[in-house]
Amino acid sequence: MTINQLNRSMTNIFHYLLYFAGFFACVPVVRIGSYSLYVWVMGAIIGLSILSGRIHARVTPLLPMALSAVITYASANSFLNSSYRDNNAKGLFSILIVFVVTMMSLVNSADSKSVIDGVLLAGKLNVIWIFVQTFFGSLLKFDINDFVFNRLLHMVDTASQKKASGLVATGLCWNVGGIAAALILVFALIPGSWKLLAFLACVLSQSSTAIVGVIVVLIYYISKNISEGKYNNILTKKNMSVFSGVVSAVLLIVIFSERIQMTLGKVLAPTLHRVLTVFSDSNQYDSSATAHFAYYTNLPKLIPQMNFKQFLFGYGIDCSGLPYTRLTHQYWWLDSWFLESDIVNTFLGMGVLGIVSLYFYLIYILVKKWNNNRIISIIMISFIVCGFFYDIQSVTYYWLLFVEFALIKYLPESQTNVLQKR
Structure with missing residues (x-):
């Protein structure tokens, strides 16, 4: 095998790994040894990158977030109990593994396409699975997620969610917030009937986060089509x-x-x-909406309780539940938890430095894609808005940071075809 053939083979292997990383990021119920397959694949990418010498050390827009995570971990770890220390360590690990993989392996549009293609396939699978869950749960009174991923495969202890209305369709996750971004990406990037199916799946999931996210994208498409006069032919x-x-x-x-x-x-x-x-x-408001609204109304009471170091660097990555429980006694029986809000969780967990780093990253992508790939900017706006309602950035290993990085150089199929014709 020649050097060129070996390089091509290695490139293909990396593209497959990036594809599977994107896919398994959006199906968190599929696990081996208590860890999502997404984590195993990301580890394989890092290991293979080191062994093959495919290391690209470069400055990326995710660098401030990674540095902020390291500083928060070091400054907060000493005063945390064992449960919150675990949160702090897992959060640091999740952010750093995304930072390392994106820095070394996501270097061109082909790499980005591999990731997003994997996410879109997983998103389609989640859409279909939500319809399946709704059928089994509502008509047959059968929790298919619990049966398959808990009792049959023993991958997770909790594979589904129940609310006051009963069993909720959550896709291939225990909470639809964990895969909401994948549903939004399907709605935004895949043409035809998948838009309708993705929207219906969001409605069936009863997730305000997912519904608001697709509505942001829908408003863009409607205004775009009106301005271009496309509705005349419809x-x-x-x-x-x-x-x-x-x-x-x-x-x-x-x-x-x-x-x-x-x-x-x-x-x-x-x-x-x-x-x-x-x-x-x-x-x-219902109980869920009331609890989420309180995250913001309680901030004026939480900030004065922070010392200067906590104000700058936070209480620990994904440790926002610590000060919140002290103030409100919410979830006092849990060993650790974090708030379901990107804004409040990041601020309380990683301080001013963390929240500035996160929104610098998100707004950087939004601004960069505005002129040459507007739909990616709209997707970023959708994610930012969703972050007000849920912690979509930090949920399940911070996988969305990885996918958002891939969006920087991703070209939708329509643009790819135009370039190929040129």
Whole structure:
């Protein structure tokens, strides 16, 4: 084998590994030895990079976040109990492994495409699985996630989620927030019927985070199509006839099936309640919305309790639950936890340095892609907005930082085809 052939083989291996890293990042219930396959693949990429000499040491927009994580870990670890020390260490490990892989292995558009292709496949699988979960859970009263990934495969102890409305469809995760970004990417980047399926999956999941995320992207597409005059070709007599027929068929099925009516009511009622609450003068939020809203209203009480070092560097990576429990006694029975909000979790966990580093990274990508790849900027806006409702950046090994880095050099299929024609 010649040197060129060996290099091509190694490049192909890395592309496959990056593809699987993107895929398994979005299916966190698939685990080996208590760790997601995403972590194993990321470790393999680092190991193979070192062995093959494919090390690219370079300054990236993720560097401030990595340095902030190291500083927070060192400054906070000594006063944390064992449970929060574990959070601090796992958070540092997760951020550093993303930083190292992106620095060494994500160097061109082909590398980025491998990652995003893996994420999009996993996103499609999650969309399908949410429909499967809804069918089994609502119509058959059967928790398929618990059966497959807990009782059968013993991969996770908790594979699904229950709310006041009952069993919730969460995809290939125990909380749909863990894969919300993948659903948004499917909606944003894949054309045709997948947009509708992804939107419906978000609604079925009852996740305000996912719904808000796709709505941000939807608003962009609607405004873009209006400005380009594309809706003139959509409102034809033929298209309207097809649309009317589909709507009529769905309505007939719903009207004449009592079980489907009950299922739709149970799934849609929580989402509809939240939307109506936002656009009314009512303060009757559900328990989840009330808890999330309190993360922000309690900040003025939390900040004065921080000393100067904690204000700058935080209480520890993913240790935001420590000061919050002291103030509110929420989840006092848990050994450790962190708040489901990118903004508050990052600020309390990593201080001013951490939150500035995170939003520098997100806004850097947004600004960089605005002129030449607007949809990536819109996706970043969607993620930033979602971060107000959930901790989508830090959930399950900070995998979204890895995917966002891939978006910097990613070219959607339409742009790739244009370049190839040139």
